[in-house]
Structures are given as C-alpha cells and as structure tokens.
Amino acid sequence: MPSIPNSPVKFPFVVVSSSVKTTQPANVITLTSFSHAKERLKKYCKKGTGLEFIVNHARKMTGSEVARWFADIGEASAFCESAGCQLILSSGADTLSEMISGRCLDAILKESGVDPDGHWQDMNTWLDKLLARRVSI
Amino acid sequence: MARQAACKEGIDLTLNRKGRKRYVLVLPTEQGSKAFESLTRRSRELFGHVEMHRAGLALIRSDDKVMIVRCGLDQLDNLLVSIALTDPPMVALDMSASARRLRRRHSESE
Numbered sequence: 001m002p003s004i005p006n007s008p009v010k011f012p013f014v015v016v017s018s019s020v021k022t023t024q025p026a027n028v029i030t031l032t033s034f035s036h037a038k039e040r041l042k043k044y045c046k047k048g049t050g051l052e053f054i055v056n057h058a059r060k061m062t063g064s065e066v067a068r069w070f071a072d073i074g075e076a077s078a079f080c081e082s083a084g085c086q087l088i089l090s091s092g093a094d095t096l097s098e099m100i101s102g103r104c105l106d107a108i109l110k111e112s113g114v115d116p117d118g119h120w121q122d123m124n125t126w127l128d129k130l131l132a133r134r135v136s137i
Numbered sequence: 138m139a140r141q142a143a144c145k146e147g148i149d150l151t152l153n154r155k156g157r158k159r160y161v162l163v164l165p166t167e168q169g170s171k172a173f174e175s176l177t178r179r180s181r182e183l184f185g186h187v188e189m190h191r192a193g194l195a196l197i198r199s200d201d202k203v204m205i206v207r208c209g210l211d212q213l214d215n216l217l218v219s220i221a222l223t224d225p226p227m228v229a230l231d232m233s234a235s236a237r238r239l240r241r242r243h244s245e246s247e
Contacts, residue, residue, distance in 0.1 A: 059224040063182035066222060097166045098226045107217035 012131045016052070020044050027130060028052050028088060034072035038079070047084035050126065051076050054092035055100055055108065073112035077119075086126040087119065156193075157210040160239045162203055162231040163220060169199025172227060173206065180219040188215060197236050203243065205236055 001013045017026035020040040028050040031037055041051070053076070058069050073089070080087045089109060091100040106116040165172030173196040181189045192212035197205040208216040213232075220229045233239040 055221055056226075058222055059226060061222075066183060095226075097164065097228060099228055100221050101217075101229045103232070104217045104221040104229055107214040108221060110214055111218050 014050070014130060030054060031072075031076070032057060033068075034076045034079070035068075038075075041079065041083075045083060045085060048086070048126070048130070050086045050088045051080060052088040052090055054090050055105075056092035056094075056098055070108075070112045073109075074114065077112070077114045086122060087114065088123070089119075158193075158207055158234070159210050159213050160197060160233050160236045161206050161208065161213075161216065161220070161229055162233075162239050162243055163206055164203055164228040164230050165199075166225045166227060168201075169204045170196065172204060172225075173199070175225065176206070176219055176223050176227070179223045180215065183219060183222065184215050188212065192216060198240075203230065205239060207236070 001015055002017065004015055005013075014027040015025070016028045016030060018030045019026075020029055020037055021044045025046060026049065029037075029041075029045070030052045034041075034051075034053075045051075053069070053073055058066055061069060073087070077087045079085070089105055091098060091105075093099045109116045109119055163172070163176075167175070177189070177194055180192070180194065184192075191209065192215060193207070193209050194216065195207045197207050199205070206216065217229060220227055231239060231242060233242065
C-alpha cells in the first residue's frame with residue numbers, strides 16, 4: 001500500500017514507498033541505487049524499515065549496471081545489519097513469467113555476498129514482528 | 138603409481154572423469170532456441186566467456202512450452218542468476234541431475 005488506510009482493513013499490509021524522505025513513515029523503501037540513496041538513508045531511515053531491491057528492474061540493465069546492482073545489494077546488506085533495517089529482494093513480478101524461483105533468488109543473494117539462509121530467517125522474523133503490530137478486524 | 142603417490146600426499150586426483158551436470162527446466166516467453174540465445178548472451182555478459190565455457194551450457198530439448206538446459210554443477214548458480222536476469226523473462230521451474238527424471242517429473246505435473 002502507498003499509505004496507511006484511514007479506516008481499519010481486514011488484511012495485513014505494509015506501506016511501500018520509493019522515496020526515502022516521506023511524510024508518512026514507510027515500512028518498505030524501494031531502491032534502484034543504494035549508493036545514491038545511502039546518505040539520505042543514514043539521515044532518515046528508521047530502525048526496522050525494509051530496503052527493497054526489485055529483480056525486474058535489473059532485467060533491463062546492462063552487464064556493468066547489473067554488477068553495480070550486485071555490489072549495491074551487498075552494501076545494503078551491511079548497512080541493514082548496522083542500522084537495524086531489513087534487506088528485501090523481490091521479483092517485482094507483474095505477470096507469471098516474471099516470477100522468480102526461490103533457488104534463483106538464493107543465487108542472486110550468494111552472488112551479492114549475502115548468506116541466503118540467514119537472509120530468509122531474518123525476513124521471517126522481520127515480517128512476523130511487523131505484522132504483529134498491525135491491528136486488523 | 139603416480140595416483141598412489143598423489144593419494145599418499147593427500148591430493149585426490151581423478152583422471153578422465155566427467156564433471157557433474159545439472160538439468161534445469163525453464164519456462165521461456167519466446168521460442169526455445171531464441172530464448173536459449175538470450176540466456177547465453179546474458180550469461181556471457183554477466184560472467185564472461187571463460188565462465189560461460191566452463192559452465193558448458195547446452196540446450197538439451199525444447200518444445201513450444203518449456204526447454205531443458207544443461208549446465209555444470211559448479212556453475213549452476215551463475216546459470217540461475219542469468220535465468221533470473223534475462224530479458225525477456227523466463228522462469229526456472231525444476232532441476233535434476235538427469236534429463237530423463239526431469240522430463241518425467243514435468244509430464245507427471247502436467
């Protein structure tokens with residue numbers, strides 16, 4: 001969701017934003033380039049925020065841009081550990097053919113220098129904590 | 138004699154042994170050979186000619202729906218990364234050590 005709904009809803013949700021500095025606090029910030037957003041993240045990013053990288057964006061990139069993207073994921077992972085945030089790797093799929101298998105996501109994480117098992121465990125814990133705070137009808 | 142000596146020294150040498158392979162079932166969005174071309178192009182772009190040659194990528198079988206790609210076990214992660222980052226997109230559906238088992242599993246799931 002782009003913002004917190006005014007009235008109570010019957011489903012769990014997270015607030016997603018592509019901007020680091022937003023009026024409403026976002027649970028997840030979608031990043032295209034971590035190196036560009038790093039300074040703003042240091043200033044405005046709150047503990048427990050998810051930093052999301054979308055694989056679908058990387059499909060359109062050239063080889064060197066993908067290499068930079070892998071390095072960004074590695075840097076973002078280190079930043080998340082120090083700042084108490086959560087790295088999120090998402091397919092960003094709009095169609096069935098854009099979906100990505102878990103084994104492929106693991107391979108991308110490994111290529112970026114992130115331990116896949118630890119990552120998914122942290123993701124589970126983070127998501128459970130986040131949704132536990134939500135009150136739904 | 139040479140092998141015995143190598144084993145004594147703690148080096149495990151195995152001569153004339155084929156590398157282990159993995160077969161990946163892929164759901165492409167374009168025709169099989171064209172999709173395989175896109176995949177190899179992307180793989181070469183990301184990991185270079187040397188790694189690409191080492192992976193021994195080969196198109197084993199393709200029909201109008203799916204294709205089976207063969208790859209060396211030690212280069213499997215590179216192939217999976219390439220599958221995830223190829224444009225037009227494709228999906229890795231299943232993986233096996235033998236093409237026959239992969240085909241059987243696929244036909245059972247259909």
